[in-house]
Amino acid sequence: MTSSLDSPLERRRIAVIPGDGIGREVMPIGLEVVHAAIRGELELETVELPWSCDLYLASGAMMPPDGLDTLRGFDAIFLGAVGDPARVPDTVSLWGLLLRIRKGLGLAVNVRPARFLAGMPTPLRDPAAFDIVVVRENTEGEYSDIGGRIHQGDREVAIQVNVFTRTGVEQVVRYAMDLARTRRCRLTSATKSNGIVHAMPFWDEVVREVALGYPDVTVESMHLDALLARLVREPARFDVIVGSNLFGDLLTDLSSALMGSIGIAPSANIDPTGRGPSLFEPVHGSAPDIAGKGIANPIGQAWTGALMLRHLGFAAAAGRIESAIGEVIEAGELTRDMRGTLTTNQVGARLVARIEAARG
Secondary structure (H helix, E strand, O other): OOOOOOOOOEEEEEEEEEEOOOHHHHHHHHHHHHHHHHOOOEEEEEEEOOOOHHHHHHHOOOOOOOHHHHHOOOOEEEEEEOOOOOOOOHHHHHHHHHHHHHHHOOOOEEEEEEEOOOOOOOOOOOHHHOEEEEEEEOOOEOOOOOEEEEOOHHHOEEEEOOEOOHHHHHHHHHHHHHHHHOOOOEEEEEEOOOOOOOHHHHHHHHHHHHHOOOOOOEEEEEEHHHHHHHHHHOHHHOOEEEEOHHHHHHHHHHHHHHHOOHHHOEEEEEOOOOOOOEEEEEOOOOOOOOOOOOOOOOHHHHHHHHHHHHHOOOHHHHHHHHHHHHHHHHOOOOOHHHOOOOOHHHHHHHHHHHHHHHHO
16 A cells, blocks of 8 residues: 555555465455554555565575665565475575575564463463563574584584674663563573573673663573473563573463464564664464465464554554454454464454444
């Protein structure tokens, strides 16, 4: 939807990448929800980019060589999902698109909120106390491509090098501290310094140094194994959790499950410098096992749209989406993954209707 030149509304350019699998099914709904929420306040120019496994099979690349330069011309990137493992190895699709964008644009901070919403089929005993944000380092750490394999057969050796830089750790920890200040002023740092003898003690040192500038934030460091267990048993203990690339990945998958469904979990890939566009994607992935069946949960894409709008400075519009999501879930208007009976499009229609009803 392109705005007219004489429109008095603010305008933003959004790169839309539906991607693969259910990404193509939930993206149109996510956009419809976003447009309903911003009506009268913001004009979006959306440009769809067909970067996907289909493009790889046709051209040998998940995105064009100048794809990063193309993305730099947008205010934000709205992504559906990446992956079609039956046709393209995940190592090709992930590193050829999502990780290339994260690393190439310096999207060093990954933010994933998770909280209980009334009506969710959560496994928690005390779900009302569950309200956290996991802040994950996003461009280095354990997901480095440094390493290789030597020898063959019985003597074969695989080497994977973890990379932790002071700049990388500082910026993600500082982002998490600033976020904690806007919430309950509590930060938990995920570590494993009793077993990982170089990288994790370094991580812990940087956390302690950054914490000196945030005397109002209560900071604790907890080994990952204990943290995972306590997150299940004592969810009220936690507010903002910061972790390395791998640790944050594990924590966010668990937090999505505790919330009740990975299908509703949103995420934001943030450029902490603010110089370039940030990328917003639901956590659920391409889910090839249900793609094309019309039963994918669109709430994750819609909630991701709310994160995008809030990042762009339109908190009221983001709040409308989040309120509609809460109402739909509480009313039981859900897809199968949440023990409901509605289709993808039916849930999307309920979200739009509730946003429009609230606007009058």
